[in-house]
Amino acid sequence: NIDRRLVVAGSWVIAGLGGSPDRFGWPYEWDEIEARQSLMDMGKADVLLTHTPAFGHCDKTLRGEPCGSTSVNLASPNYGFVISGHIHEAAGVDSAQQDNDTTIYANAGALGKPYPTNGFLLVGKNDGARWAKLVDLDSGWVRGLRERDGVIERITESAAK
Numbered sequence: 001n002i003d004r005r006l007v008v009a010g011s012w013v014i015a016g017l018g019g020s021p022d023r024f025g026w027p028y029e030w031d032e033i034e035a036r037q038s039l040m041d042m043g044k045a046d047v048l049l050t051h052t053p054a055f056g057h058c059d060k061t062l063r064g065e066p067c068g069s070t071s072v073n074l075a076s077p078n079y080g081f082v083i084s085g086h087i088h089e090a091a092g093v094d095s096a097q098q099d100n101d102t103t104i105y106a107n108a109g110a111l112g113k114p115y116p117t118n119g120f121l122l123v124g125k126n127d128g129a130r131w132a133k134l135v136d137l138d139s140g141w142v143r144g145l146r147e148r149d150g151v152i153e154r155i156t157e158s159a160a161k
Contacts, residue, residue: 021069
């Protein structure tokens with residue numbers, strides 16, 4: 001459990017934020033002010049691993065409603081990656097530039113039914129580039145993106161490679 005803590009895993013510094021915004025009626029919820037303060041207290045890291053996605057990034061329900069956190073969105077420039085779950089049907093990879101920093105957003109989605117995805121998420125960094133890839137176990141395809149020097153490149157490849 002890395003909720004509201006920084007941990008080091010290999011060469012990665014990872015910040016954690018569990019729970020979700022206080023609009024679902026679930027046992028572990030926080031208000032946006034509380035989440036914003038926790039994120040500011042932790043400071044910068046390579047990755048923010050959060051249950052709730054950033055508002056506007058891989059956060060739409062099946063009805064098309066965005067359910068992300070505005071606090072996670074505002075804190076995003078402090079992280080190279082923001083990796084989330086929570087909205088299982090919103091599996092995807094996205095990016096945004098703020099304050100001359102590029103953040104890669106990735107929602108792992110869910111592993112199979114009743115949700116529309118059946119796969120997993122990979123993230124990495126090497127040779128000055130960062131990347132996030134969603135591997136679809138049903139189709140055998142990988143999609144994602146790679147960032148190098150602020151330039152974003154879409155990735156689409158066969159998982160057989």
